[in-house]
Amino acid sequence: MKLGRLNHIGIATHSIADSIKHYRKVMGAADISEPFDMEEQGVKVCFVNTPTESGMNGTQIELIEPLDGSSPINNFLEDHPLGGQHHVCFEVEDIVEARVWFEEQGKRILGPTRIGAHGTPIFFVHPKDMMGNLTEIMETPKEGSDWSN
Ligand SMILES: CC[C@@H](C(=O)O)C(=O)SCCNC(=O)CCNC(=O)[C@H](O)C(C)(C)COP(=O)(O)OP(=O)(O)OC[C@H]1O[C@@H](n2cnc3c(N)ncnc32)[C@H](O)[C@@H]1OP(=O)(O)O
Numbered sequence: 001m002k003l004g005r006l007n008h009i010g011i012a013t014h015s016i017a018d019s020i021k022h023y024r025k026v027m028g029a030a031d032i033s034e035p036f037d038m039e040e041q042g043v044k045v046c047f048v049n050t051p052t053e054s055g056m057n058g059t060q061i062e063l064i065e066p067l068d069g070s071s072p073i074n075n076f077l078e079d080h081p082l083g084g085q086h087h088v089c090f091e092v093e094d095i096v097e098a099r100v101w102f103e104e105q106g107k108r109i110l111g112p113t114r115i116g117a118h119g120t121p122i123f124f125v126h127p128k129d130m131m132g133n134l135t136e137i138m139e140t141p142k143e144g145s146d147w148s149n
């Protein structure tokens, strides 16, 4: 497996609305998507897009807010009442090959491969097997596809 680009950093928040204000006012973010619900992942999502000189999509900040009491990010927010960095997400060319790569190293994969917020397959690797970082692996979106929302 070959490691691809850092697609996004997931930031857990109690309030996407408050986080959007923060990224606009404090960080000067100019390009922030409309929030949307991903019920199957238990989160409301919104992207802060960072610019690049080439005009290509930059690494995103993925704001995630729990949808309800069963959200996978509730415990994290209990442990981190201010919210904060929840996961990092790297792209790979082939999600099936990547899953086998991590499995063969004895890394615990959390649940099935599913479709993520960018419309491509994703899976998560346990933070305890990844030097403390919950790691999301996603298949690179096809060339020309607009996933920036
Ligand atoms: C928007 C859609 C999608 C995308 O397309 O981008 C997403 O990103 S969805 C993001 C939300 N979904 C997920 O996070 C799914 C995968 N996560 C999980 O399966 C669980 O959250 C978890 C990682 C297994 C944690 O489950 P939880 O029940 O909360 O376990 P514990 O509270 O018992 O924690 C065990 C242990 O791990 C530490 N921990 C937990 N979360 C993190 C984290 N985000 N980063 C680093 N470490 C984490 C936690 O502190 C515990 O440690 P100890 O206390 O030392 O045991």
Ligand SMILES: [Co+2]
Residues within 6 Å of the ligand: 008, 010, 062, 087, 089, 136
């Ligand atoms: Co993510």
